[in-house]
Amino acid sequence: MAQEVRGVIAPGKNEPVRIETIVVPDPGPGEAVVKVQACGVCHTDLHYKQGGISDDFPFLLGHEAAGVVESVGAGVTDVAPGDFVILNWRAVCGSCRACRRGRPWYCFATHNAKQKMTLASTGQELSPALGIGAFAEKTLVAAGQCTKVDPAAAPAVAGLLGCGVMAGIGAAINTGNVGRGDSVAVIGCGGVGDAAIAGSRLAGAEKIIAVDIDDRKLTTAKSIGATHTVNSKDTDPVEAIRELTGGFGADVVIEAVGRPETYKQAFYARDLAGTVVLVGVPTPEMKLELPLLDVFGRGGALKSSWYGDCLPDRDFPMLINLYLQGRLDLEAFVTETIGLDDVEKAFERMHGGDVLRSVVTL
Missing domain, CATH: 3.90.180.10 (Medium-chain alcohol dehydrogenases, catalytic domain)
Structure with missing residues (x-):
């Protein structure tokens, strides 16, 4: 009934x-x-x-x-x-x-x-x-x-x-293939971005750089696992990320905002042959322009992450177990x-x- x-x-x-x-x-x-x-x-x-x-x-x-x-x-x-x-x-x-x-x-x-x-x-x-x-x-x-x-x-x-936590963790682990010793930058430290930070930490990233315009969010990001923070309202995030990675850029940059300007920051803040992961959701009217020669010349991978590329039956029980073990x-x-x-x-x-x-x- x-x-x-x-x-x-x-x-x-x-x-x-x-x-x-x-x-x-x-x-x-x-x-x-x-x-x-x-x-x-x-x-x-x-x-x-x-x-x-x-x-x-x-x-x-x-x-x-x-x-x-x-x-x-x-x-x-x-x-x-x-x-x-x-x-x-x-x-x-x-x-x-x-x-x-x-x-x-x-x-x-x-x-x-x-x-x-x-x-x-x-x-x-x-x-x-x-x-x-x-x-x-x-x-x-x-x-x-x-x-x-x-x-x-x-x-x-x-x-x-x-939704949000899986999207962020999956963007790091499933889509970005973050591995042990990698450097990771996460642009946008809301729920999804912070989850990407947590996922990068689970994967063994050595350096995790949180980028946002709100110091409150950066403080939270640090508590979740970021090793460094950048307030992009006051500092050029591309230069800051490069400086924190020996001048090269991060191995994986996760864009959790979904805006053309922050995507460009992610694109130029990655190392040569590095990976950009877009998990922030843009709106229909947004357009992106990048020099095609830069897309070719920098190599690597530009990926979009759908729901953290997760398989719920595989990923949800695993992450719940990590939570119950005190690891997430x-x-x-x-x-x-x-x-x-x-x-x-x-x-x-x-x-x-x-x-x-x-x-x-x-």
């Missing part, structure tokens, strides 16, 4: 979010209903609210979540009611050309639940953020969006792997825990750079 629960809705472009009663249908074939225990407030949710992702309002916001499977539909075998899971927004198909070539992290046919959650008051269909919609007491997802992990992990930290400090990413009614204020604090992550707990 369908259930009615509370959820956070973005009704229209730049309108304040509000709590509404939503209808969650019983799971159909290949689907699962998850009782949400915690969900991080991510910049992507703010982009949805601002109309920067699409205009398919109203949105059911929230996607960086962990919870317990309540029920599953026909044909679901990988998870069962009672499983503690992290939700992901790239449930792989297993049959597209990327999956068939053994590269499921590039899956070109990821999927979500086929049924729609709706507003109880009007019956209007909701667009769940990244196919999840977890600022709600319960949500409906494709079963492949549920990754079972050790229930000893606190939901408020486990859910962060569902996920608590460092949680600035505050809040309720569903506090999401609008959390967006304001995010915009002001006052938090690394606000996490809704239910």
Whole structure:
């Protein structure tokens, strides 16, 4: 039987979010209903609210979540009611050309639940953020969006792997192939950038240079694992990175802002044959111009990182185990825990750079 629960809705472009009663249908074939225990407030949710992702309002916001499977539909075998899971927004198909070539992290046919959650008051269909919609007491997802992990992990930290923390760690380890002894520069020290710093530290990087225009963020970056910091409001970051790397530039530069000017900084701050990883998300109107001779002459690799090039079934359990072993400090990413009614204020604090992550707990 369908259930009615509370959820956070973005009704229209730049309108304040509000709590509404939503209808969650019983799971159909290949689907699962998850009782949400915690969900991080991510910049992507703010982009949805601002109309920067699409205009398919109203949105059911929230996607960086962990919870317990309540029920599953026909044909679901990988998870069962009672499983503690992290939700992901790239449930792989297993049959597209990327999956068939053994590269499921590039899956070109990821999927979500086929049924729609709706507003109880009007019956209007909701667009769940990244196919999840977890600022709600319960949500409906494709079963492949549920990754079972050790229930000893606190939901408020486990859910962060569902988006920002995984994107940053994966940008360093999976996309950038950071290795022992490497030098790494991370431009932009929000949640994703700080996760890239944590990932670089896990990989054994010798030098990790954090770059931002906010000294508060640089202080946090240092506590997470940066060995050096650069305030690019006061200092040319390219020259500073070169100076810190013997005049050469960093082996890997991770751009976690998503702007042309910071991408150019990343491009010129890398060593010859070094790697640039773009994990910051640009907006549609942004354009990049680089001398083609410089692209050719500097060699190396220019990569984009989709969701940290992660495979949830592989990476989420591994990172949760590292957290439980005390080797990955996920608590460092949680600035505050809040309720569903506090999401609008959390967006304001995010915009002001006052938090690394606000996490809704239910």
